[in-house]
Amino acid sequence: MRAAVLTTFGAPLTLQEIPDPVAGGGEVVVEVLATSVPPYAEEVFSGRRKYPLEPPVVPGPGGVGRVVSVGPDATRLRVGDLVWVDPTVRSRDDALTPDITLQGWSSRGEGGARLARHLHDGSFAELMRVPTENVHPLPAEASDDPARWSSVGVYLIPYGGLLAGGLEAGETLLVSGATGNLGSAAVATALAMGAGRVVTPGRNRAVLGLLADRFGPRVRPVELIGDEATDRAAMSAAAEGPIDMVIDLLPPSAPSPVVRTAAMTVREYGRVVLMGGVGMLGGDDLALPYPWIMRNSVTVRGQWMYPRSANTGMIRLIASRALDIGQERVRTFPLDAVNDAIGYAAAHGGPFDRTVLTPPVC
Template identity: 80%
Template sequence: MRAAVLTEFGAPLSVRELPAVEARPGEVVVDVLATSVPPYAAEVFGGARNYPLVPPVVPGVGGVGRITHIGPDATRLRVGDLVWCDPTVRSRDDALTPDITLQGWSSRGEGGARLAVHLHDGPFAESMRVPTENVFPLPAAAEDDPSRWASLGVHVIAYGGLLAGGLAAGETLLVSGATGNLGSSAVAVALAMGAGRVVAPGRNRAALALLADRFGPRVRTVGLTGDEGADRAAMSAAADGPIDMVIDMLPPSAPSSVARTAAMTVREYGRVVLMGGVGMLSGDDLALPYPWIMRNSVTVRGQWMYPRTANTGIIRLLAAGAPDLTPERVRCFPLDAVNEAVAYAAVHGGPFDRTVLTPSAG
């Protein structure tokens, strides 16, 4: 099979022939039809993000594929099924605190690194091995445009964070980092889940206008100035009432002060979910005031990726047309143009911009 290989950090990906993959017990093999190229992929492949990838590696982070082989433990999957391949692989020997690796992308701790040795390669290839429990059948509608459905990998992250915060219908949510790729997804998914109002702060005025135009009055945009006091007051005013939950999706380049300003708009007994990259590349700590958290009974929690059940939930939402995938701007690249795709993604990472690699399409 052909695959794009990261041979070393800082080098272009190399498209080459690799041995065909085979399903082992507990796994399936899929032909990869479409996989999203994250806007920050160039930072990962260049080494700037210090991800624990071990070259040579076929990278990528989840995708849409068609099953070609199934292992003996699959009882409902069938060869030919169109499926979503969840990259969040968990160890099977600790149900309470499983080790996690993002297949072909990243890992957590020593155990995650060991798991990544077993499931080393991701979806930038014509075929890939996937654990049976990480494969989710897609609805018939996905057959018409698998590349558009590859954005499921973005929406499921936002969905997982909103589930972690217990977002309820009618509540007011503030999305910190709303103008980015993940943050804009959080806006769309929250509305699909029934949020009564979403406050969307950011500096990118064009992106804020896009959100307001697409979603109407349930979204209240706020242009940030960098003044913590003024920005906090503006976000609170835009909510026109208590902010029940804040979800942070800011990238590593964002200063912690922006995340802190947003978090401290939450009401008494409110919830704050941290899913972004603030502090990952050095910089100041978030430094939320202890007395403020304690006296206001605020819940602050981190959430890396999402529970396995979130895959089924977001597939159902997308199948129902909420969020609607139709308006998303999708640019597809064949496997041979993988480096062009990475470069394109780096400058097209705004709301609902999708860069997709199609290794086995056609």
């Protein structure tokens, strides 16, 4: 099969012929129809984000495909099934604290690295080998536009944070980083889940207007000026009532005071979920006042990715039209234009912009 290979950090990906993967026990081989290229992919492949990939490697975080072969323990999957491939792979030998790798993308700790060496290659290829439990059937309608459906992976990340924070219908949510690629996905997902209001702070006036125009009065945009006290007051005023939950999805380049300003708008007994990248590339870490957390009974938790059950939940949200992906701007590239796709994704990383590789049918 053909695959795009990262031979070393800082070098362009190269298209190579490599052996077809073979499914073992507990595994499935999938023909890749569409796979998302994240806006920050160039930062990963250049080495600037310091992701623990081990070149040479076929990168790529999951995607949409068709089942080619299944292992002997699969009882419901069939060859030809249209599926979503979840890149979040968990070890099977510790149900309480499993090691995790994002297949073809990243990992956590030495256990995650060992898992990544076993399931080394991702979705920038014609075929990929994945664990059976990471393959999720899609509705037949997804076959009409698999490139658009590959955005499942973008929405799953904030969905995991909203589930972790226990967002309930009618509640008010503040999305820190709302004008970014993941932040805007969080806005759309929260509204699909029934949020009463979503406060969307940011500096990009055009994007704030886009969010308000697309989603209507349930979205409350706030243009930030950079002063903590003023910005916090403006966000609280926009909510027109208590803010039940804050989710942070800001990138590593964001300064920590921006996260703190947003987090400290949450009400007494409120929840703060941290999913962004602040501090990962150096700079000040997040500092929240101990007395404020304690005296207001605020819950602060981190969340990396999402539980396995979130895949089914997200597919249902999209299939039911509660979450509308029809208005997204999708640009597709063939596998042999992978480096063009990476450059395009970096330049088009705004809200509802999707860059997708569509490897040819084998």
